[in-house]
Amino acid sequence: MFTGLISDVGLLLSVEKRGDLRRLKLASRYPADSLSLGASVAHNGVCMTLVGFGPWAKQDGAEGDGYVSWHEVDAAAETLAVTTAGQWAAGDRINLERALRIGDELGGHLVSGHVDGVARLVERRDFDGMAHFDIEAPRQFAKFIAEKGSVALDGTSLTVNKVAGNRFTILLIPHTLDVTIWGGRKAGDAINLEVDTMARYAARLVEAAAE
Incomplete structure (x- = not known):
């Protein structure tokens, strides 16, 4: 993990x-x-x-x-x-x-390292040293992405700001842009997507209740 x-x-x-x-x-x-x-x-x-x-x-x-x-x-x-x-x-x-070791601080969210699919960076908007990124998720995984929820993109734990259909927006602060590969990301780039495990289980429980 x-x-x-x-x-x-x-x-x-x-x-x-x-x-x-x-x-x-x-x-x-x-x-x-x-x-x-x-x-x-x-x-x-x-x-x-x-x-x-x-x-x-x-x-x-x-x-x-x-x-x-x-x-x-x-x-x-x-x-x-x-x-x-x-x-x-x-x-x-x-x-x-x-990998996470017992006793390590869990500062992001639990990430398995098992990528669900490849998302696409649609647009980047820079301001005040920060940047908004609009991401398009594969349709089958979009339902697991929610506003204020967590998502892992290229291994980076990020918070979802907005969701509209298959697209969602994230905000990266200057520190994250500096210490990861996100500083060089641009529109059109392919990005590894792993949805939040808790969101996946929650969606499955809802599906099971409706069966």
């Missing part, structure tokens, strides 16, 4: 096709001695398992930005089909979050 509070922005170093899999290698600011094989790390909201890691060394032309380690994960066929992972390329910046 995760909280939707991004703890680092990694750099995608390489994408290697291995049959139906893609091996992704990233640089990050996580100390190498704090990583472990089999650990779960969310990449733009997608829970992935570490299959390799090590201390950072200048490589692949990437320098600076305080990177101290590299790690590798595999994106399976299902992940490539239902998330944006199939579009990622070397040089992309990726939101990262390590």
Whole structure:
């Protein structure tokens, strides 16, 4: 489980096709001695398992930005089909979050790292260092999104401001724009969407009561 509070922005170093899999290698600011094989790390909201890691060394032309380690994960066929992972390329910046540990502060909302589908950024409006984003959700998931409710977009826990049909609006403050990949987001971008688990259960209870 995760909280939707991004703890680092990694750099995608390489994408290697291995049959139906893609091996992704990233640089990050996580100390190498704090990583472990089999650990779960969310990449733009997608829970992935570490299959390799090590201390950072200048490589692949990437320098600076305080990177101290590299790690590798595999994106399976299902992940490539239902998330944006199939579009990622070397040089992309990726939101990262390590799995929630017992005793950690839950500052966002409970996020599983199991992306429901891909949403689309329709419009961005910047003002006073902040930005409004209008997002279009896949029709089958729009019913789970409610005003003042929570949603995870590219792994970021965000509050829904307004809802109109399949579209909803979020507001990002300067801090979030600075410490995540959202600062570079623009109209037309594809975004990983995970709806709030509580909203999903509530909708199912309503459906069950009507049966």
